[in-house]
Amino acid sequence: xxxxxxxxxxxxxxxxxxxxxxxxxxxxxxxxxxxxxxxxxxxxxxxxxxxxxxxxxxxxxxxxxxxxxxxxxxxxxxxxxxxxxxxxxxxxxxxxxxxxxxxxxxxxxx
Amino acid sequence: xxxxxxxxxxxxxxxxxxxxxxxxxxxxxxxxxxxxxxxxxxxxxxxxxxxxxxxxxxxxxxxxxxxxxxxxxxxxxxxxxxxxxxxxxxxxxxxxxxxxxxxxxxxxxxxxxxxxx
Numbered sequence: 001x002x003x004x005x006x007x008x009x010x011x012x013x014x015x016x017x018x019x020x021x022x023x024x025x026x027x028x029x030x031x032x033x034x035x036x037x038x039x040x041x042x043x044x045x046x047x048x049x050x051x052x053x054x055x056x057x058x059x060x061x062x063x064x065x066x067x068x069x070x071x072x073x074x075x076x077x078x079x080x081x082x083x084x085x086x087x088x089x090x091x092x093x094x095x096x097x098x099x100x101x102x103x104x105x106x107x108x109x110x
Numbered sequence: 111x112x113x114x115x116x117x118x119x120x121x122x123x124x125x126x127x128x129x130x131x132x133x134x135x136x137x138x139x140x141x142x143x144x145x146x147x148x149x150x151x152x153x154x155x156x157x158x159x160x161x162x163x164x165x166x167x168x169x170x171x172x173x174x175x176x177x178x179x180x181x182x183x184x185x186x187x188x189x190x191x192x193x194x195x196x197x198x199x200x201x202x203x204x205x206x207x208x209x210x211x212x213x214x215x216x217x218x219x220x221x222x223x224x225x226x227x
Contacts, residue, residue, distance in 0.1 A: 003154070032212075033212070034211075034212030034213065036213035036214070038155070038214075040155075045217035045218065045219055045220060046205075046217055047217075048213055048214065048215045051210075051212065051215065052212060052213070057215060087154075089154065091155075091157070093212055096169070097160075097167075098157065098160070098169050098170075098171060099145065099157040099160065099214070100157065101147075101154060101157055102154070103154050104154035104155070
């Protein structure tokens with residue numbers, strides 16, 4: 001099964017908002033509410049940012065928000081900060097009871 | 111405090127086997143589904159396998175089906191990944207991770223597996 005489709009890179013200036021898309025199919029993103037987003041700094045384990053499309057775990061900044069329309073989920077980061085520069089991954093459960101990650105997006109804060 | 115600590119990584123020849131272990135602490139291990147995820151050098155995350163909290167259900171990625179087997183021992187708070195017929199492209203950092211609310215909410219720091227002749 002192919003990875004979910006994410007842009008390879010996005011960029012923004014401090015204080016701005018950016019959105020990262022994650023496109024799948026009706027057998028994964030479009031068909032299930034189990035879409036999640038992760039942040040991974042170099043050499044570190046991933047950190048959960050968003051689960052169930054829109055929910056933030058305790059301790060995650062309100063600047064991170066998630067949404068979904070059809071087969072595409074999105075992560076929006078508002079009020080960009082230097083520390084947001086990182087790799088971001090989406091994931092979705094599938095109709096086969098497997099988990100599928102996106103290819104990852106590198107966010108550069110200009 | 112919650113911890114997941116992987117072990118068992120190292121350098122192995124192509125075609126050989128390796129078993130990874132992951133010990134959990136600080137939470138009720140037997141209540142959670144658990145996953146293995148890997149990341150090849152400079153690449154993205156690749157999901158490998160999941161096992162239900164009660165061991166009754168296991169699912170794995172097509173890329174490793176028939177070669178990798180996930181298992182757990184709830185009495186020891188342990189998660190395992192048996193990897194057979196290893197290939198050079200299995201070289202990666204392997205993470206064990208906990209699932210909650212349909213997402214992987216907590217990760218270990220990973221163990222590096224290098225497959226090389």
